Amino acid sequence: MSKTEAAKSAQVVEGAVHVASVAGKSIALTRVKGTVQAFENKCPHLGLALSRGKIEGSAITCPWHGSKFDMCSGKNLDWVNSFVGIPMPDWTHGMISMGKKPAGITTFKASEKDGAVLVDL
Ligand code: FES
Structure with missing residues (x-):
């Protein structure tokens, strides 16, 4: 595992996602309570x-x-329940899930050094 610069620290802010391409992967970067978080986009x-x-x-x-x-742990908190932002009734959730079982997102270790965000893939 090696740390790769994914963004400048100033590009990663609370309440928004900054997308970076690292080693061919689309990585989402954000801050939670000031700490940088990274997860697969x-x-x-x-x-x-x-x-x-x-x-x-x-x-x-x-x-x-x-x-x-x-975004910190990657844990799934809720599974499919809407369609492009429109809430859907409970009986449709099975169809929307298309057979996919609830799963979490992949998170990565992220750190900051000298004004840069480093991600450890
Ligand atoms: S809930 Fe994310 S692609 Fe369907």
Whole structure:
């Protein structure tokens, strides 16, 4: 494992996602209570980008079908419940999930040094 510069520290702010390409992977960077967090910019439901998701505290909600994840631990907090932001009734959730079981997101160790954000893939 090696640390790779993914962004400048100033580019990574609380409440927003900065997307960087590191070693061919799309990595999402944000801050939670001031600390940089890094996770794969890929929802485990259908593999779509999480970067435009809604952030609340340490959680991000996938903009496509509403699955929610903790950006620090990667833990799944909620599984598919909407369609492009439109809440869907409970009986549709099984169809929207398309057979995919709840899963977490991949997180990476992130640190800062000399004004740069380093990610350890
Ligand atoms: S792609 Fe994220 S919940 Fe479906």
